[in-house]
Structures are given as C-alpha cells and as structure tokens.
Amino acid sequence: MKYDAVIIGGGPAGLCTAVNLLSHGVSCCIIDKAVFPREKICAGVLTIKTREKINSIFRGFPWEDLKCSTISKLKIQFRNTSIGTYNLKYPYVIVDRAQFDYELMKYFLRMNGKLMENERSYKINISDNNIILSDGTIIQYDFLVGADGINSRIRKFIDPLYKPKALCIQAFTEPDSCPEYVSADFGYIHSGYCWNIPCGNKLGIGVAGSIKELNNIKKTFTTQAAIYEIGKKDIRSWLLSCGNYVRKPINKNIILVGDAAGLVDPVTGEGIYYAVESGILAADSIVSFYNKGYMNYHSTVKLIHKRINQQKRFRFLLYSGFFRKSTLFIVKKKTHWAEFIFDEVISAYNNTYSEALIKLIESLVRK
Template sequence: MIYDAVIIGAGPAGACAGYWLAAAGLKIALADRRKFPREKLCGGLLTCKTVDMLRTILPVEDIPKYGISGTYVFHHGRSAAAFKLLSEAYTVRRSQFDTLLVEAAEKRGVHSYLGEPLQSIDFIKREVCLSGGHRLGYSILIGADGALSRVRRFSGIPKNEMGFCVESHVPWELLKNPDHLRNGGIEIYYGDFSDGYGWIFPCEASVAVGVGNLAQGMTEQEILAQYQKFLADILISTDIKPAGAYLPSGTSVALGTPLYENLCLIGDAAGLIDPFTGEGIYYALLSAKTVTDAIVSGKTAYPEYERRMSRIIQEIQDTVGIRNRVYSPPVLKHSLDFMQSAAQYSEKLIDETIVRYAKTYADAYEELKFYSR
C-alpha cells in the first residue's frame, strides 16, 4: 500500500498530523507499536493554547478533563507560593485523551496500523516495514514515535538528550491532604531535584503523582529514590507501582536531516518540549500543524517545515539557558520569594509566559530580574 504520508507514532503529535493531513485530502497511514487505549506517562496538562488547536479536531467538551484554576508551589516540602490561573487549563488522562485523537483521525479517513512496531525503513524505496508484515510505501515519512524514536535512530539523527520521569496514577483516598487538588489546584514541588520538580495533577478518577529531572543531573536510580521519599510525604500508603519514561529536555531538537528531505520529526521524536515546565502536548500539536502546513504548501517537506519552525526552535534554545539559571538553588529561592510577595503581578506573568506564550521566557526573566532587585 502506498500513501502520501506514513506517520510512525499515534500519540497526540501523530494522530493530529494524520487528522489535519487527511482533512487536506491526503492519503495517510498511522502506525503505532501499541494498541489503544494505552497508558502514557504524562501529567496531562492542557493549557489554553493547546485547547485552541484541539477545537479544530474535536469538541473540547467531549474530552474527559479536570478543570485547573490554580497552582500551589512548594520548596523543600514547605509552602512557597500560590497563584490563580487567569486562562483556562485542564488535566486529562492520556489513555482517554490519546484514544479520542486516534479515533478522530480514523473518522477523517486515516488508515491505522495499531499494535505493529516499526521494523525497518528503506529510505531508497521509501517504504516502512511493520512487525505485522505490512509494507507501507510513502511520499513523506513523519516520525512521531516519542523521545526514543526509532525513526530518528534509523535516519542517523543523534539521539535526544533527555530527562527521566517517574509517575503513578493513585486513588484520591491515598492523599494525605487533597484540599488544593479538590479545589482545582495543581501542586509543584521544587528543591529536591537538581534540574526538575515533583508534581501532583488531579483528574476525575485519580491523581497523577510524578517527578522528573534532567538525566545528566540525576541518575534514574537517584530519581526513583527521591520519588519514594516524595510519595512518603504526600500519601497515606506508598504501596503503588510507578512507571518510568524518558522525555526530551529541549537541548537536542532535530526536525529531520538534509539527507532525507521527505522525512520530518514532530513532537517528542523531534525533542520538542518546554524546557522550563516540561509541557509537551502543546508542542506535539504545534509541530503536527506546522508539518501539515509545510506539506500542503507543495514545497519540499523538511526544508519548509524547518523554516516554519525556526522561530520556535530559537525560543526553545533560549529557554534552555533560562532554565539552567533559574533552577540554581539561590535564584530559584529568590524568585519564588519575590513572586509570592507580588502575587498579582506574578499571576499575570505566569499567564503571559507559561500559559499563553504571549511573552518569551527570556523577556520574562529579564523583567523578573528587574522588578525583584
């Protein structure tokens, strides 16, 4: 079978790219090593900028979600700051959310090959081979298969520099103090990680409890050990089974390679993430929409995709530098103290920078330095 585009990976990046390309009239195949629904390690935060893009695919009211109205920040286990959110935000359970996106793509006419891992790619013949025996010819190949992307590896692109995360979905009744979460809050914990944080994100039926750190800052074993201490502080019982996963760190973004102008990487496979917060679903959808527009433009896929993403890539690179400075212990503590003392200003800054991306992290950092002197 020959397709206009074959997409490897059916998470939000792959499913949305499939939907938008099919809506443009292209014949699309979507393959994934897993069948859906399947669990995915992710806090599942949807900010308003992500919700706006989702509205072009499915009614947002149809997505099972939990409304978020505030953020509670802790530093070394102690309450450090609390902020109201000024724009809409939600949390979702990825097993439900991702399945809805795949189903939407299928309804748009995308041909899905789920439960079939990628076996090989013949870049000369433009053909991928799946474990189920299917051979899919393509004009354009899109790698959307996560931080450990096989498409990225097969094409000779250097691997992602990554972070490592550990997370569990736990019942509400195991939380020692669920009050903030019941009232629509999320909790963020700083201070016990060199380049990361812990989080508690509520959903309707359970609560996502996780920690993450840059892989070069702490080993997987150190992160897991810190996770057990984190659980002991917040849960009545720690008899739960966590899952671990690698995520991009933002330091090694690669959208493709000039060797293959019909190959594009999107989402985690490209290393796209907010280096400061770890938000990834927005970049999954943004890169999916951008690669769709690049392909539909009729220009050569990879160069045009790279051109359209150039400003975004520069902002991510700038944010890596901001993250490295802000996460140093003295700067982090000073920033949290100031932000708590100027809560109204800080809520507006968070909304402009983290929630809506109306202001770059570089500009926000300079502004914060000026006002906190």
C-alpha cells in the same frame, strides 16, 4: 498500497500531522506499535494554548466527553513549605492521556484515516521509500514522519547520536480527597521539580529532573510514593528531552515531530503543545511540497527552537543554585508578576520570559 505520507506513532504529534494532511486532501496512514486506547505516561496538563491549537485542527473536539478536571490554582512549594498559591487566569485542563489520545484517534478514524496498530516488527526500507508490515503488506510512501515519541526509531535515520537528558517518574493514586490545586515543589530536585496533579478522583504524583540526578530523583519519588502507599507495579518512568532538540529534524523526505524531535519546554516539561504545533507545521510543509514544489519545515520549526532557547535561558535562572533561591524569592514576593509568568508566558505564550523580566525590572524601578 501507497500513501503520500506514512506516520509512525499515533500520539498527539502523529495525529495532528495526520488530521492536517487529510484535511488538505493528502493521503496518509498511521502505524503504531500499541493498541488503542493505550497508556501514556504523562501528567495530562493541557494549557490554554494547547487546547486552542487542538480546537483549530480537531474541529468540534468532544471535550465534554472527557473525564477531565479544570484547575485554576497553582501552589508553588520549596521542600513542602508553601511559597504561594496563585490564581490562574487560564485554568489548566487535566486529562487522562489514554482517553484523550483515543479521542484524537477516533477523530482521525472518523475522517477515514487508516491506522495500523499493534505493529511491532515492521521493516523500514529507506532507500525504496517503503515499509513492510508484519503480515507482509508493503506500504509505499513519499514522506515518512517520525512521531514515535522520545525513543524514536525514525530519529536514528536523522540524528542517531541524540540522547534524551531528563527522566520522570510518575504514579497515580486515589486518595480520599484530591486537592483543588496543582502543586509544584522545587526544593528536592536541583534540575527539576516534584508535582501533585489532580485529575478527577485520581492524583498524579511525579518527579522530573536531569538524568544526572537519577539517584536523587529515585529517592525523592520513593519518599513521595511512601506517603501515598503506592506499590511498585503502579510506578512508571520515562525519558524526556530537556532543551536538547534535534537541530535539523528533516532529512530529504523524513521528518520528525513532537518528542521524536526533542520538542519539550525545558522549564515545565510541557510537550503536548509542541507535539501539536510541530505536527501542524510538518503537515503544512508536506502540503506545500505538493502544491508549490518546496518544503519549509526546516525554517518553520526554527520558530519552536527559538522559543525553546528562550525557555532554556529562564531554566538557567530557575534551576541553578543561587539564581533558583532568588527567583523563588521574587515569585513569593511579587504575586502579580508570578501570575503573569504562569498565565501569559507559560500558559498562553502571549509574552516571553524576557518581556516578563523587563516588566519585573520596571516594577522595581517604579518603587
């Protein structure tokens, strides 16, 4: 059996790579260790830029079939005290990741894409460009794409020393009534935040921060979980990248995308957008190889790295002692500026944090 590309992992990154390849006539298959629909630990917030990117690849994506919530208010808190509640120009769509990823997968299958699921003990022969599945089937490939998430097996062939730096703990509960807003509390974790995110009749509660704050993250989550009487069996924890992406996520014919490449917004923890974008860029690069004889992923993915570097600089303002208090003070006092950050900088990527800071300085000078 031979495919132009074998993609390990059928999350958003792998599926965007696959669907983009198939639409350009490049053959591919997906190998995943899970059976779909499968659980994915995630709060499920899709910003407008993510939905637009998905719509550009998954044409006619059946949003109406998803059990999702559309939320247009964001509440920012500090140790349970409100800093402000902000109206979102571009509402968040909150999805159940198992269902959302399954819809993406069904789209791929409708394109006659081939999924090998429940594959846990396949063997990768890098030197022979092939994979031997658990039933002995040999799959030959030109390209191997690592879309296998934060604990990527494929990443070991490119950056064996890479280590994720952040940790999230999350659980879902079904309270009598869910809030009509997403809330983020910056008062408990120095390097991260706690969230409450409604999705239908469920409420996702979570805590994220640097692994260095492990004990504080655990303690904060335990306090939150006790409020909602969440039992241990419902609690999930997962690693996340925090600005430390893989610098060169391509080595010869092996390419990393999404979480496997460490592509996550270090301010918010949003990763689905970069999973989708890097998947599209990786597929474009493979198509370019077949059409023009060269690959450009290393240069195109640098645009994502550039944006993450900008986000890292703002992360410093929001997540370091003195600056955090001043930043939250401005967010409290300057409602329109805060909404500009939430809408144009975070949700839409229409502006950068630097442009937002210039806007803030201009408004202070005008006063």
